[in-house]
Amino acid sequence: MLDWEERRLMVKIAKLYYFEGWTQAQIAKKHNVSRPVISKLLNAAKKEGIVEIYIKDETIHTIDLEQQLEKKFGLKEVIVVSTAGFTQEMAKRQLGKAGASYISKNLKNIKNIGISWGSTLLSLVEEYPYERNAHIRIVPIIGGMGNNYVHLHSNQLAFNLAQKMNTSCMYLYAPAMVESDDLKEMLVHTKDIAMVLEEGRKVDMAVVGIGNPFKDSTLEVMGYLKESDLTSLKKAGAVGNIGSCFFNEVGMEIDHPLNDRFIGLNIEEIKKIPEVIGIVEGSHKLESIEAALVGGCLNVLITDDRTAQALLDN
Template identity: 35%
Template sequence: MNDASQEKKRLLVKVSTLYYMDGLNQQEISERLGISRPQISRMLATAKSEGIVQISIRNPYSEEQAYERAIAETFGIHDVIVVHVPDADRQVIDQHVARAASALLESAIKDRDVVGIMAGRTISSVGREMHYAGRKDVKFVPMIGGFGSDGGAWHANSNARVFAEHFKSRHLLLNAPAVVASPQARDFFLNESEISDVLEAAKKASLALIGIGQVTDQATIVRSGYFSDDEMKGVQTKGAVCNISTSFLDETGERVHYDGEARMIGLSIDEIKAIPNVIAIAVGDDKVEAIASALRGKCMDVLVTDMDTAKLLLDWQRKNPVRQA
């Protein structure tokens, strides 16, 4: 190495030490050494490319991230967060998944965002884990009406309120049931500006948090009493395996149309998919087929789940490839 090369290397080492070890920023180094800030940036990049700086990341989440990449690549979505809590019971795992989803949401929300919120106990648990993040003029909006008259703490209205309280922001209320007795009753509700305005606000959300439901007689839509067992069997006969808001999807992720749609008040899956950033949270071996359906249907941009569900999801996908028409 000639003298000029030796001195260039010495300067690269000095700049790298000031930046990575002493904690100076690029502007401070520029002022200290009399070298332009863009040149400092180029020198730091050169130091990395020449091996002078070798960055090592202690990653305790390598196994989870392997599954995150596998699911994201398999289904073609933006990102996945997999939470692993070894030897924990279901309640503890669910709490950690909710915390992961709340941390993601807190980071994703920007000033003046309108955030669409779905019904469900899982969504409710995320709301309880939220913290104020200093964003301005954020508004939480329910994306579906209420199920029954029991005042459940997991209804979309209740969930929107909890998110807003924890995030110190505003929320809207959708004063209508999710399922009504007839299409005429639905039209009556939608003619009320107080209701239609909230739904329009939900459609224009910049960010949404949704759950994913399986299609069984234990589904919330059936237990509410507004959707009969026969109606549920009818959508099952049509191949439905997944329920999101007012819509059902089949195994391939295609929307299944059903007579009861005309009695539902809330956003359809197509309206949810039009929202720029949709985060879905779902866990449990009983939801694997439903999650796969939603992933195949590109119903979300990010999925938050747990390790066991992630493993079962990839295994189910391998065993149930999409059949070509």
């Protein structure tokens, strides 16, 4: 039990430190004691309930989720965006802003950025600020050709992001998926395509989306997947895809004909990139995201708060 004098001293020191903005060194000098004594008294004030510290801000909820996810999956960083009451389009835009901000602030020593494709990455590119990064080159890490959904293709996203950064990009002139193994082999060994794929393997940072082939799949909407493909993918144990490469529940590339016919970096090649940023929203992708995290496909995750909570509860 503290006596009156001890309690009074703790209150006095706490007031100077928390309300008046004094440093511990300044308080120590005033009371003619060492700084560790002040630190000890401040900690004692918390234990005795004299001082209670809490953060009064709605973002504390998302910060807690971020820290728990970083610890659970061993990630470099997690950014959780609150999207309560948002439409799916609004949620993607918020994630795009968060992704653009993260990349813009973490470009030190980055010379090449790989980019995949999809609607969430489109939001990132649209939200990216105009800046000068002429030393950085943007490289598409998956093919994408045709007349439909061109705005989602990696080449278009690479071009638009390069414009925002006032820099250059490469183009991967190949479809995301071809009709046969032979055609793929022929294409990936052509000089231009082989060169871009090799540059993709050497990027310092990559930004990717994660798909669930069975729910709201952009691959299906774009016509790459038929009903028979979905049935065989499920039998083969597919739970998600990065680009057009399908993986199982532990984030390993599955043995499936479709994985032999896509043009781009495969899962194992993506895992070797020093920093892979996954931007993904929607609890319908929960199993896909968790598998990618378990398999070590990502270093950085940017997602919404509902999905983040589900990842922790699952």
